[in-house]
Amino acid sequence: MAKAIPRVFTSSYHGLCTFHIMQNAAKHLSPVKDKDNEECEEEDECEEDNEESHILKDFSACMYGFEDKTTFEEAFDIMRSKVRKQTWLDSIYKVKEKWAECYMRNVYTLGVRSTQLSESFNNALKNHLKSDFDIVRFLKHFERTVQEKRDKELEAEFEARKKIPRRLMSTPMLMQASKVYTPAIFEAFQSEYERSMAACSKVLDGNTYGIAIGSLNGDSFEEERIVTCDPSKQIVSCSCGMFSRTGILCAxxxxVLDLINTKTLPAHYILPRWTREACKGNIQDSQGMNNICCNKPAAARQTIPFLLYLFQLVS
Structure with missing residues (x-):
């Protein structure tokens, strides 16, 4: 699968499911405890077990906590020295570009780092499918599953049109975002907006700023980020890379937009896929042809015959 993906999906990035990696880490790195939970007989053994009990936290930090590759390498080497059997660590290290935060900072993941979406659909299929179904019965049950998903989409669309998301404050940018974004995306955007209110700034050089976000009690600050901007074009670029990964502008x-007196969110920071109008307009395939099925409103879409769909994938 790993060899086929770059050949077939040439413009994609193959990442590994972080949930399953952590499951494997717990299996290979967790300390082995006695069934009776007896106390260690020697103090050295207790200290060793205490060290191993923190291995999973160390591994999680390597996966999510380090943005600098050098810092990641140092932390991984320290963690490796605490592990008795290093076979699994060595194998997972070889594919670190597929799971470590510092190697995926510019990967357009939309915040998805696990296979939960596909597994959720697989589970929905299992509710209607049996291994002894013939192809006709399979297609009927497959379409039933797809229809259930579309019904939920219609319900979500109806709720989004009927209700305006709750705003923590009334500002031009939040008013704009609540009308444009879907409720779920607006909540994520509003969280970043709220964090920006607790940010401190300093001018580094011309249109370059250092931004540090304070905690709620104001006694500590997150790591400082470097933000460059072009006031004339209302463009900002942050070293955290959040927008390039998730499509939501960071705090x-x-x-910095507020510092340059930009009170509404520029259009180039509003991705169509996150808006209420995402189902409208034309969607094109890899050959530049309009996808007729996806151009229709959600209520009017018809299920693509599954065999035709498979044929398109193969061809």
Whole structure:
């Protein structure tokens, strides 16, 4: 699968499911405890077990906590020295570009780092499918599953049109975002906007700023980020890379937009896929042809015959 993906999906990035990696880490790195939970007989053994009990936290930090590759390498080497059997660590290290945060900072993941979406659909299929179904019965049950998903989509669309998301404050940017974004995306955006209100800034050089976000009690600050901007084009670029990964502008960028007196969110920071109008307009395939099925409103879409769909994938 790993060899086939770059050949077939040439413009994609193959990442590994972080949930399953952590499951494997717990299996290979967790300390082995006695069934009776007896106390260690020697103090050295207790200290060793205490060290191993923190291995999973160390591994999680390597997966999510380090943005600098050098820092990641140092932390991984320290963690490796605490592990008795290093076979699994060595094998997972070889594919670190597929799971470590510092190697995926510019990967367009939309915040998805696990296979939960596909597994959720697989589970929905299992509710209607049996291994002894013939192809006709399979297609009927497959379409039933797809229809259930579309019904839920219609319900979500109806709720989004009927209700305006709750705003923590009334500002031009939040008013704009609540009308444009879907409720779920607006909540994520509003969280970043709220964080930007607690940010401190300093001018580093011309249109370059250092932005640090304070905690709620104001006694500590997150790591400082470097944000460059072009006031004439209302463009900001942050070292955290959040927008390039998720399509939602980060609190650091929002702070700088406020500093240059930009009170509404520029259009180039509103991705169509996150808006209420995402189902409208034309969607094209890899050959530049309009996808007729996806161009229709959600209520009017018809299920693509599954065999035709498979044929298109093969061809």
């Amino acid at each position: 650091h960028g929002l702070k």
